[in-house]
Amino acid sequence: GAVVSQHPSRVICKSGTSVKIECRSLDFQATTMFWYRQFPKQSLMLMATSNEGSKATYEQGVEKDKFLINHASLTLSTLTVTSAHPEDSSFYICSAPPGASGARNEQFFGPGTRLTVL
């Protein structure tokens, strides 16, 4: 099946710094990718839809200047948490539909990135 990778898997940073998380589709092209945030013992919250070659679409309540998304190629989307604060600490997961070769409405998820802001 299709594989989605994320890098890094775990990152610890100081408050006020920016952190970039990469999401890659390894064996398929993804014109759309999704970024989720998961709080401890809670479900996934969709943050934004990343669109290749155009601006991301953010869900209500998600600060687009805080969470910068860039989908520069058909296999890479990046999420940059700018001026991170401890409340940004969370598990960030990306996903991508497999495209024309995949099943209807299916999603493949990355392994997630654990961000801890000190």
Added chain:
Amino acid sequence: GDSVTQMEGPVTLSEEAFLTINCTYTATGYPSLFWYVQYPGEGLQLLLKATKADDKGSNKGFEATYRKETTSFHLEKGSVQVSDSAVYFCARSASGNQFYFGTGTSLTVIP
């Protein structure tokens, strides 16, 4: 509105016990339905899916049947193992390839 309602946990079972995790959905159309599993510290893995009414998804001994009349997609396994301990998420597809997730059900299987 459209949503997924999932049985709250945590659920603790003895090995070889029968498992049921309830999931119901609301939707204006006929979405695809999924169960995802998340092992500790990892991302989500697709466990099984069903794309139309009366379809049965199955994998690793787990089963779920798409019931349009009851708008349900309950997850079942006849005999759980310790290695099944994880968080299970019910999900449905939405427009634009987005997903709606349930809140997740934590399962712990004790020897």
